[in-house]
Amino acid sequence: EPEVTQTPSHQVTQMGQEVILRCVPISNHLYFYWYRQILGQKVEFLVSFYNNEISEKSEIFDDQFSVERPDGSNFTLKIRSTKLEDSAMYFCASSELGEGFFGQGTRLTVV
Amino acid sequence: GEDVEQSLFLSVREGDSSVINCTYTDSSSTYLYWYKQEPGAGLQLLTYIFSNMDMKQDQRLTVLLNKKDKHLSLRIADTQTGDSAIYFCAEISAGGYQKVTFGTGTKLQVIP
Numbered sequence: 001e002p003e004v005t006q007t008p009s010h011q012v013t014q015m016g017q018e019v020i021l022r023c024v025p026i027s028n029h030l031y032f033y034w035y036r037q038i039l040g041q042k043v044e045f046l047v048s049f050y051n052n053e054i055s056e057k058s059e060i061f062d063d064q065f066s067v068e069r070p071d072g073s074n075f076t077l078k079i080r081s082t083k084l085e086d087s088a089m090y091f092c093a094s095s096e097l098g099e100g101f102f103g104q105g106t107r108l109t110v111v
Numbered sequence: 112g113e114d115v116e117q118s119l120f121l122s123v124r125e126g127d128s129s130v131i132n133c134t135y136t137d138s139s140s141t142y143l144y145w146y147k148q149e150p151g152a153g154l155q156l157l158t159y160i161f162s163n164m165d166m167k168q169d170q171r172l173t174v175l176l177n178k179k180d181k182h183l184s185l186r187i188a189d190t191q192t193g194d195s196a197i198y199f200c201a202e203i204s205a206g207g208y209q210k211v212t213f214g215t216g217t218k219l220q221v222i223p
Contacts (some may be wrong), residue, residue: 033210033211034213035213041214042199042213042214042215043154043199043213044199044213045210045211045212045213048210056210058210087213090151091154093154093211098205099142099144099156099158099159100157100201100211102146102150102154103153104153104155105152105153105154
């Protein structure tokens with residue numbers, strides 16, 4: 001069964017460093033998303049991406065964040081100058097007809 | 112904006128049925144989903160229902176949608192200890208396949 005894969009599963013970074021979270025969406029999907037879940041809290045939308053551009057973003061997705069689809073398979077989330085409060089589980093998702101399939105997540109720990 | 116609410120906790124005995132409820136505010140919701148999240152794991156899509164449907168059954172899972180009251184429920188028949196997890200209700204609005212709005216999650220505890 002096709003699935004969304006994310007790497008790494010766990011990333012530890014020092015405050016102020018840049019991180020890139022990687023995702024490989026399901027191959028025939030057209031819509032891509034990033035979400036985050038701070039420990040014990042609800043899953044929050046960050047950004048959606050369609051046709052090689054951002055289609056919607058939340059207030060969380062400020063200038064610190066960027067997304068890119070550098071080739072036909074990968075979808076990345078870059079967080080510049082990480083802060084302690086960026087520590088969370090980051091989920092990538094993709095969809096074709098509305099049903100969102102999520103990856104297993106990358107747990108980002110900022111120390 | 113869209114809002115999705117759920118009760119925080121549900122405890123049931125193994126073998127009983129579980130019913131997890133969800134209310135939402137967006138009347139233009141097109142798809143409504145149930146996701147399962149086990150401790151430390153990702154989000155597993157369990158099932159979804161189109162907004163023009165009232166009910167969907169998939170093995171032990173039954174989804175009921177009352178669009179008038181904006182109420183969604185997930186019934187798990189013969190609940191097993193492996194069903195212990197957090198269950199998220201979520202919806203997506205009309206106007207394109209954009210963001211999914213998640214509920215707060217219901218933690219289901221199954222007592223052996």
